Amino acid sequence: MIDLHTHILPNMDDGASSAQVSAQLLQMEFEQGVTQVALTPHYYGRRSVDEFLTKRKKALDSIMQYVPKEMKVIVGAEVLLTGVNDPTDDALCALAIENTKYVLFELPFQRWRESLLERIADFIEETGYTPIIAHVERYVEALKNPSVLTYLAELGCLIQVNASAFLDKRMKRFAFALLKKGLVHCIGTDAHNLENRTVDYAEAKCAIEKKGMLAEWNGIQWCMQKVVNGERVLLPCKTVRKFGTWYF
Ligand SMILES: [Fe+2]
Numbered sequence: 384m385i386d387l388h389t390h391i392l393p394n395m396d397d398g399a400s401s402a403q404v405s406a407q408l409l410q411m412e413f414e415q416g417v418t419q420v421a422l423t424p425h426y427y428g429r430r431s432v433d434e435f436l437t438k439r440k441k442a443l444d445s446i447m448q449y450v451p452k453e454m455k456v457i458v459g460a461e462v463l464l465t466g467v468n469d470p471t472d473d474a475l476c477a478l479a480i481e482n483t484k485y486v487l488f489e490l491p492f493q494r495w496r497e498s499l500l501e502r503i504a505d506f507i508e509e510t511g512y513t514p515i516i517a518h519v520e521r522y523v524e525a526l527k528n529p530s531v532l533t534y535l536a537e538l539g540c541l542i543q544v545n546a547s548a549f550l551d552k553r554m555k556r557f558a559f560a561l562l563k564k565g566l567v568h569c570i571g572t573d574a575h576n577l578e579n580r581t582v583d584y585a586e587a588k589c590a591i592e593k594k595g596m597l598a599e600w601n602g603i604q605w606c607m608q609k610v611v612n613g614e615r616v617l618l619p620c621k622t623v624r625k626f627g628t629w630y631f
Pocket residue numbers: 388389390461517573
């Protein structure tokens with residue numbers, strides 16, 4: 384199984400605070416059956432991409448000794464896009480998941496400007512890269528108007544939901560509704576630490592299985608395997624259906 388969104392690299396952002404914490408998080412991933420982990424520290428554009436990549440390499444080197452033998456780690460970034468002063472296409476491509484044309488985008492938690500959706504559409508058209516929209520269940524804009532996720536999927540984006548969304552009391556109805564609509568393409572723990580934002584992968588799988596949605600779970604794994612292999616994911620159109628306002 385694959386975890387496509389984590390903050391396990393130490394001292395990069397608000398994630399793991401030391402290599403020891405990283406080691407424990409990696410061990411938890413492994414014990415929960417995850418064999419491929421994408422390390423995706425935040426990129427907020429406060430430093431140059433080159434500086435970020437150098438720092439990320441150092442952080443990766445510091446934890447390689449703790450990666451279980453049967454596990455593969457790959458690097459990427461969670462890049463904030465707002466629609467204003469965003470990184471250039473070249474910078475975004477340099478921040479893609481290792482050896483792929485997939486980039487993990489974090490969008491604003493509050494209102495989205497129209498220029499944001501235009502920026503995403505331009506990026507796809509200009510580069511041929513595929514955005515993966517991180518933890519969509521956390522965006523007010525998506526909760527108020529889930530059709531915007533259909534729009535993003537139709538543009539060619541993949542939709543990522545956090546494992547915790549399938550467990551959280553307030554969030555799970557929304558997460559399962561997305562799953563039913565075929566609007567969950569990737570899953571990630573978004574693990575930051577050992578306390579409140581930790582590795583809850585197995586628990587999420589269990590919750591999805593309990594709802595009789597193992598086929599959907601397997602579909603997500605298939606999709607993520609394509610992503611980490613750097614292969615193109617062509618989603619059948621019928622999986623992307625419009626649905627109305629979500630009341631929560
Ligand atoms: Fe994240």
